[in-house]
Amino acid sequence: MAKNTQTQGTADFDWDALDLDGYTKIERSEYSDKYEETLTSIVEREVLEGTVVALNKKEAVINIGYKSEGVIPANEFRYNPDLKVGDAVDIYVECQEDKNGQLIISHKTARMHKAWIHVNNVLKTGEIITGFVKCRTKGGLIVDVFGLEAFLPGSQIDVKPIRDYDIYVGKNMEFKVVKINQEFRNVVVSHKALIEAELEEQKKTIIAGLEKGQVLEGIVKNVTSYGVFIDLGGVDGLIHITDLSWGRVNHPEEIVELDQKLNVVILDFDDDKKRIALGLKQLQPHPWDALDGGLNVGDKVSGKVVVMADYGAFVEIAPGVEGLIHVSEMSWSQHLRSAQDFINVGDSVEAVILTLDREERKMSLGIKQLMPDPWEGIEAKYSVNSRHNAKVRNFTNFGVFVELEEGVDGLIHISDLSWQKKIKHPSEFCKVGDDMEVVVLEIDRENRRISLGHKQLEENPWEVFATIFGEGSVHQGTIIENKDKSGIVALPYGVEGICPAKHLRKEDGTNAKIEETLDFKVIEFNKDSKKIVVSHTRTFEEGEDRPTAKAGGSKKSAGGSSSSNAVNTLNSSNEKSTLGDLDALSDLKKKMEGGK
Numbered sequence: 318m319a320k321n322t323q324t325q326g327t328a329d330f331d332w333d334a335l336d337l338d339g340y341t342k343i344e345r346s347e348y349s350d351k352y353e354e355t356l357t358s359i360v361e362r363e364v365l366e367g368t369v370v371a372l373n374k375k376e377a378v379i380n381i382g383y384k385s386e387g388v389i390p391a392n393e394f395r396y397n398p399d400l401k402v403g404d405a406v407d408i409y410v411e412c413q414e415d416k417n418g419q420l421i422i423s424h425k426t427a428r429m430h431k432a433w434i435h436v437n438n439v440l441k442t443g444e445i446i447t448g449f450v451k452c453r454t455k456g457g458l459i460v461d462v463f464g465l466e467a468f469l470p471g472s473q474i475d476v477k478p479i480r481d482y483d484i485y486v487g488k489n490m491e492f493k494v495v496k497i498n499q500e501f502r503n504v505v506v507s508h509k510a511l512i513e514a515e516l517e518e519q520k521k522t523i524i525a526g527l528e529k530g531q532v533l534e535g536i537v538k539n540v541t542s543y544g545v546f547i548d549l550g551g552v553d554g555l556i557h558i559t560d561l562s563w564g565r566v567n568h569p570e571e572i573v574e575l576d577q578k579l580n581v582v583i584l585d586f587d588d589d590k591k592r593i594a595l596g597l598k599q600l601q602p603h604p605w606d607a608l609d610g611g612l613n614v615g616d617k618v619s620g621k622v623v624v625m626a627d628y629g630a631f632v633e634i635a636p637g638v639e640g641l642i643h644v645s646e647m648s649w650s651q652h653l654r655s656a657q658d659f660i661n662v663g664d665s666v667e668a669v670i671l672t673l674d675r676e677e678r679k680m681s682l683g684i685k686q687l688m689p690d691p692w693e694g695i696e697a698k699y700s701v702n703s704r705h706n707a708k709v710r711n712f713t714n715f716g717v718f719v720e721l722e723e724g725v726d727g728l729i730h731i732s733d734l735s736w737q738k739k740i741k742h743p744s745e746f747c748k749v750g751d752d753m754e755v756v757v758l759e760i761d762r763e764n765r766r767i768s769l770g771h772k773q774l775e776e777n778p779w780e781v782f783a784t785i786f787g788e789g790s791v792h793q794g795t796i797i798e799n800k801d802k803s804g805i806v807a808l809p810y811g812v813e814g815i816c817p818a819k820h821l822r823k824e825d826g827t828n829a830k831i832e833e834t835l836d837f838k839v840i841e842f843n844k845d846s847k848k849i850v851v852s853h854t855r856t857f858e859e860g861e862d863r864p865t866a867k868a869g870g871s872k873k874s875a876g877g878s879s880s881s882n883a884v885n886t887l888n889s890s891n892e893k894s895t896l897g898d899l900d901a902l903s904d905l906k907k908k909m910e911g912g913k
Contacts, residue, residue: 385420432463440445471506554593563637604637646683649724727767820852
């Protein structure tokens with residue numbers, strides 16, 4: 318019972334009323350409020366300024382006026398080796414009190430926070446800032462700006478192409494902030510923008526004084542396949558590949574190299590003077606002006622083939638002086654061929670000057686002129702009526718072109734191919750590449766033309782046909798086609814006759830049809846026009862009074878029994894006669910004339 322009384326008394330004891338430190342409850346409350354007023358009011362996740370109160374190799378103690386100091390690792394101050402006690406530094410409050418009652422702050426986070434605000438302001442104002450190039454990365458450099466890592470693209474380092482990025486690593490450089498990605502907190506800076514701003518002023522001064530024909534000194538900035546870009550001190554100009562040298566240039570690298578200093582002449586520029594055309598070869602005398610004044614048409618020259626085309630080859634006979642050998646001047650042959658069939662790039666050739674125009678700076682050359690002209694003495698070599706072997710080269714609608722020898726071609730007109738065959742196109746008679754025997758009919762040396770014949774190799778069979786296919790003679794024939802309301806009839810010896818439609822009526826009243834073989838009477842024979850008109854109807858209309866001479870057949874014929882036998886023999890063996898039959902026809906003619 319006594320124990321419970323003691324416990325109850327302890328619980329009801331007023332400890333605040335106990336005067337342990339000499340202060341009353343009211344006084345203690347007043348002094349506590351005054352102490353709280355001396356402490357800095359801080360908010361987490363804010364950037365504040367503090368003072369270094371202690372510093373060693375491992376950490377720095379920072380006083381921010383709070384009831385406890387904060388501790389920051391010394392490595393966050395590596396960028397500032399001169400840090401000392403008493404220096405003011407920025408800190409970021411991460412936590413007012415951790416579980417141990419310790420204030421948690423960070424200088425690195427504070428720098429980054431302030432740096433991000435600063436870098437955004439710099440982007441708006443265009444302020445020039447200084448950064449430290451930390452290292453190289455793909456496509457450029459990493460730069461420390463206010464504690465942030467920014468990207469410097471290779472194209473933004475300088476106005477000229479940079480081939481070695483490593484020379485900038487470890488250096489402080491000035492930059493302009495050109496782009497910020499707020500989502501990914503990426504910063505892009507440019508050093509080139511500063512140089513361009515300086516060059517823009519220089520450019521205005523240079524451009525204002527540009528004139529055509531002006532000679533300036535420049536530096537080779539870039540070399541491309543089509544030309545060279547020259548830095549004229551803030552203004553770029555282009556020397557096109559054709560303006561580098563009077564001679565042929567395959568690539569500008571043959572003439573210039575990067576960073577080379579050159580004197581160039583201004584050839585042209587646009588109204589705004591943004592595109593400047595420069596020349597290098599124009600500072601040297603034109604090679605044509607130095608060409609030997611004694612050179613004339615007909616002289617021989619030597620040179621190297623520098624360019625090939627299907628139509629010819631360009632030969633450089635002196636640096637910057639070229640002549641064209643057209644493909645037609647490479648061979649006496651008249652057949653179209655490519656220039657590559659005769660010469661190639663790099664070949665050394667000898668040629669003859671055909672034309673020379675010093676004012677226009679043009680020259681044409683020929684190499685066939687160094688070889689004998691096959692047309693010299695052509696009349697003696699290919700006299701009229703002489704026979705020769707030729708090769709078929711090509712056809713036209715009107716004849717066949719054949720080659721007698723290299724450079725000498727002749728034409729066989731379609732009418733001179735065969736005595737008896739009616740040829741619609743030469744391809745019916747021969748093929749390209751065939752060998753053909755020909756007879757020279759006519760020579761035109763001035764125009765280099767030779768008329769040839771093939772049928773003239775044999776006697777004109779129509780002289781013989783006149784005795785065989787006389788008017789009134791009857792012959793067996795086959796209708797092979799209908800043309801212009803008439804039938805075309807195949808007669809003996811490969812001869813064709815025309816049978817008008819009204820003469821195709823047969824004895825039974827029907828009309829003869831194609832591929833029908835019947836007797837036909839000659840009602841007209843014209844040796845000059847090689848025309849035979851026949852009739853089947855006449856063979857039965859005239860009764861017993863009609864002539865009975867029938868080639869290949871019976872009864873009488875104009876040539877008697879001997880000629881009749883000859884005709885029968887030819888009919889039986891030469892229904893599709895060729896020129897080889899002419900000897901037999903000639904014999905037949907002699908027998909018939911002897912019979913008369």
